[in-house]
Amino acid sequence: GNIVKKYFTTEINRTGPESPVYHNDPYMDTPYTGDSASIIYTEKSLGSFGCIFDVFFYPLDRQKCTINFTIASGQIDITDEFVRAEYSGNRRLNAFEITEVGVYVRSYDEDDVVEINFTLVRLPMHVLVVTFVPSLMILAIGYATLYLENSLQQDRLTVSLSSLLVLYTLFNQTSSILPKTSYVTMVDFWFLFCISMLFGVII
Template identity: 25%
Template sequence: MQLIVEDDYNLHEIPRTENQQPLLISASINIRNILEVDEKDQIVSMETTLRLYWKDPRIKPKYEALSSYDSRGNYTNLHSSLANTIWMPDIFLDHAKTIRTPTFFSKPASLRVYNDSTIRYSARINFDVACNMDFRNYPADDQSCELKFQSFGLQRSQVHFTWIPNSINVNEHIYLSQFVFRIHAMDSYSTDYYDISYPGLKLQLHLTREIGYHIVQTYIPSTLFLVLGWMGLFINPDSIPGRVGMGTTTLLTQTSMFSSTRAHVPKVSYVTYLDVWMLFCMFFVFSTMVEFISILILIRQKRFKLAKKVQRLTRLTLPCIFMLFNLAYWPNVMYERWTGNHWAHNHIK
């Protein structure tokens, strides 16, 4: 046995503290990987290593067992299965959908006891956690996800959690295809939605979407189809099959593009910036079809001069309307993006 344990030790009792103060439990975390950001299900998958430190004066390592040393002092390594025989914090991950342990033969965890009775428990956990997302500014949106590590049964008067300063280690090789991310350890908190206040820790993940994908895959192609619909105005009205075929094909293609882009986000009741863009493009192409039908009606009524005036007017006004729309659309998109990044810069450092 590598430990000296008091005879009346009870693993169901919280370690005693001076002046009956809440037991301080310090934590650090290593973000090993962000596996996936599932926007449709609003779930983030992560690989982490969580470490907890606390003092239990009822347990001390034997002098001859102090075989290792780090910045905290001398310590002895114990098998992680011995954690079942000592008092452990009852911490859990709030809003977690799935928690996985990447076990090969034994659980990836370690247990240390320092010469000053400090206990460190470290474990590797992978999890899928719910993240409430707001897509109003999509595809120039910023998302903030809170990871809450909370005590299940111990009250605020019994334990106090805190992050160790500068202890949030993030793998610099993590790369997300559509997001730039920042991670920030927030101050400890206590629940305010129960009759009893339970302490915990927060870790905030801030995601800023890279808009380049949608510019190449959505904005540029939809603009080309919009220009193609406008160019149809220069086709002779006598060429009815050509005008109708070009207009309907362009409108159907844009509708299909709109449906494919909406398939990547949840079915939300509000309108996003991308919805505004796609709806405008569809309305633009639809207006070219309305112009063509109006011209045909005027020609059949033998009002040729009015038909030519309407034709010239629409050829000039439609591109002007498109330019005005862009002058109103993109400043709003960039403003929302700048304000989101500005908020993240001030709150996540």
């Protein structure tokens, strides 16, 4: 999983009934009962947390991360209508864009848990330009050798083998910068397809 460090502000708004008005009270501008007060609780937290990514569809993947804040039972009652979460930073990050931020209240073992969910959408343009476009051009060069005359078979074989070698080198370079996974991703399938096509051109 990747480590994401960001600021989040949580706000809990608990509103009770309005204070009754006593026109004959000489101290009407001073006291009021506690259950008639509107209490707003704001807390800013800075921390690191892990988020498990599923990068099978890399670089067109979407990741959902969750942060949980647990409030011990008996301290305060929390409901969904009085809880909200806002992301105050730049939503466009280095490799992702934050598109959705939601907050929910859950109850576990009599404790209230404020669950903040946010969605990360990867920005794929850089990966597409440096990975898929070059590999597609190499594949096109190798495929174009099929249209050479029969008298140039030696040249066709040389160009095809060179294209296959360059593509394999590009695959190794790309694999070194991709997220490390124990499963095959779409990028692996793409390069396997390109290598298979060039191998078919050679034979």
